[in-house]
Amino acid sequence: MSAVLDTPVAVRRTAMDLLARREHGRVELTRKLRQRGAPEELIQPELDRLAEEGLLSEARYLESFIRYRSNSGYGPARIREELGQRGLDRNDVDQALRDSEVNWAERLEDVWQRKFAGQRPHDPRSRAQQTRFLAYRGFSMEMIGRLLSGRDLDDY
Numbered sequence: 719m720s721a722v723l724d725t726p727v728a729v730r731r732t733a734m735d736l737l738a739r740r741e742h743g744r745v746e747l748t749r750k751l752r753q754r755g756a757p758e759e760l761i762q763p764e765l766d767r768l769a770e771e772g773l774l775s776e777a778r779y780l781e782s783f784i785r786y787r788s789n790s791g792y793g794p795a796r797i798r799e800e801l802g803q804r805g806l807d808r809n810d811v812d813q814a815l816r817d818s819e820v821n822w823a824e825r826l827e828d829v830w831q832r833k834f835a836g837q838r839p840h841d842p843r844s845r846a847q848q849t850r851f852l853a854y855r856g857f858s859m860e861m862i863g864r865l866l867s868g869r870d871l872d873d874y
């Protein structure tokens with residue numbers, strides 16, 4: 719049975735329960751509270767309070783999301799797109815990607831090694847297959863080209 723979210727205390731409690739499980743962005747948390755029946759006029763003041771108290775932080779959410787998705791083998795372009803779909807500001811996302819200590823070249827090589835066992839493409843068809851896969855994962859065409867041609871990725 720779900721709780722009725724008709725008081726500020728109930729909205730706050732539900733928001734804190736969601737934040738206890740993992741970091742959330744403000745837009746995502748608002749959506750989840752609305753889905754649970756909380757009225758808009760109760761959601762925003764409570765989220766403002768949580769943000770003031772440091773319990774709701776877009777910066778922490780960005781850092782957590784970037785770390786999780788990069789560890790799952792996704793590149794910066796894919797992560798940027800996913801965060802944009804979650805309603806986060808493009809400039810904040812770009813800054814968080816720059817500030818992250820993720821070595822994207824290392825991630826690219828790791829994903830490629832796991833998927834293709836380190837076998838460089840031997841014909842145009844296999845090169846296209848590897849390129850499509852890595853681009854779908856969110857790595858730049860320049861990085862992919864360097865990797866598949868055996869050039870040094872240390873510039874990234």
